[in-house]
Amino acid sequence: MATEPELTAKQVALLRYLGSVEGADLYNYGEAIDGRRLEARGLVVCVKAVNPPKNGAERQPYYGCAITDAGRDFISTANRIAMPA
Numbered sequence: 001m002a003t004e005p006e007l008t009a010k011q012v013a014l015l016r017y018l019g020s021v022e023g024a025d026l027y028n029y030g031e032a033i034d035g036r037r038l039e040a041r042g043l044v045v046c047v048k049a050v051n052p053p054k055n056g057a058e059r060q061p062y063y064g065c066a067i068t069d070a071g072r073d074f075i076s077t078a079n080r081i082a083m084p085a
Contacts, residue, residue, distance in 0.1 A: 010034055012078065015043060018067040019075050025049045025061035032062035043071035 007015070011034045018024060026032045038044040045068055049061040067075075 007038075008034070011038055014038065015067065015071055016075055018044060018065060019072055023047075023050060023064055023066035025051055025064050027059060027061050029062070035063070035065045038071070039065075041070075042068060043074055044068060 010030065014031055014034050015038060026035050035044060035046055039046045044065050047064045047066065050064045052061060053059065
């Protein structure tokens with residue numbers, strides 16, 4: 001039975017960022033891939049972009065992303081582990 005791989009540093013950084021805001025539109029391809037991987041683990045939810053540009057000439061986000069309660073629990077656990085006693 002295969003185990004899930006650990007989160008990468010970039011995925012943890014994205015998760016921490018999403019924990020500090022109400023949600024965010026993802027414009028970067030790498031972050032969009034990481035967001036989908038976090039969604040597969042149930043740590044975030046991917047939704048329609050919140051603030052897409054009004055015209056098609058501007059850069060468009062891949063999608064919007066918001067952290068879930070499981071994601072917040074993961075961050076709080078990771079913070080406790082990373083901090084020395």
